[in-house]
Amino acid sequence: xxxxxxxSRLLDILGNRNRRxxxxxxxxxxxxxxxxxxxxxxxxxxxxxxxQMMEREELLVSCQDERRxxxxxxxxxxxxxxxxxxxxxxxxxxxxxxxxxxxTRNLSALRRMILARDELLENLEQxxxxxxxxxxxxxxxxxxxxADDGDLEIILALSHAALTLAELEEVSSLxxxxxxxxxxxxxxxxxxxxINDRYRIRGTYGE
Numbered sequence: 249x250x251x252x253x254x255x256s257r258l259l260d261i262l263g264n265r266n267r268r269x270x271x272x273x274x275x276x277x278x279x280x281x282x283x284x285x286x287x288x289x290x291x292x293x294x295x296x297x298x299x300q301m302m303e304r305e306e307l308l309v310s311c312q313d314e315r316r317x318x319x320x321x322x323x324x325x326x327x328x329x330x331x332x333x334x335x336x337x338x339x340x341x342x343x344x345x346x347x348x349x350x351x352t353r354n355l356s357a358l359r360r361m362i363l364a365r366d367e368l369l370e371n372l373e374q375x376x377x378x379x380x381x382x383x384x385x386x387x388x389x390x391x392x393x394x395a396d397d398g399d400l401e402i403i404l405a406l407s408h409a410a411l412t413l414a415e416l417e418e419v420s421s422l423x424x425x426x427x428x429x430x431x432x433x434x435x436x437x438x439x440x441x442x443i444n445d446r447y448r449i450r451g452t453y454g455e
Contacts (some may be wrong), residue, residue, distance in 0.1 A: 257305060262326070266290060268296050271326060274308070278321035282405075291408035292419040315421045325396045398422055399430055403449065406440065410448035 261267055269288050273279060281299070285292045300309045300321055309323045405411060405419050416427055431447060434440040441450040 258307075258326075260309065261302060261331060264298070266294070267302065270298055270302070271307075271322065274320060275323050275325070278319045280313075280317045280319050282317075284320075285408070285419070292405055293409040293411060293415060296415055296418055296440070316417075316423060318418060325385050329404050367417055373374070398426065399434060402427070402430055402434065403439065408446060410446040413447070416447065 262271075266288065270284060273284060273287060279287070281292055281295050284290070284295045284299075286296075297307060299310075302445050303310065305321070307322060307326065308320050310318045310320045401420050401422070403417065407418060411419070411432075413427060414425070415424075416431075417424060420427065422430065429441075431440060435442060439451060440447055442448075
């Protein structure tokens, strides 16, 4: 049985929709960062932050495969049961409201939500098509600037967000030495730049 503080921390974790999505994905099978990022359409940096939080609370554990990729899986299954009990001696307040007016307000609110949802979905579909088109273009034209798929792997990871060397190790299949060598080459070509301890796409490559 969990104590009060433990329950509060667990509810804080489960209160985030993306963390719940990650837990549901890990219920199916262990995954590494890139796989979670692609399946849930989240940036690798955001995925790492969620995973680290849940690992600190010992909800997840991780291990590395032969390619040095870190796999995450659930250390405990999570079942939340909410029990609502009516308080004795408490009379609920009477509500005098015209049912037709309440129905009309709810219907109007529902219509606005559906229209907003449909607009967001339409914009998301358009954005997905543009991302796919730009991705194909990056791969097609990358031969003149990058050495191989390893360079493209770094560039695509940095397209989501500026990352530290440690975070790049989490999301790529490259060793530390290989990452340093490729990052140095990409910085020399003007594709990547380093600000403090983070690497990011430079200039027009990030637009």
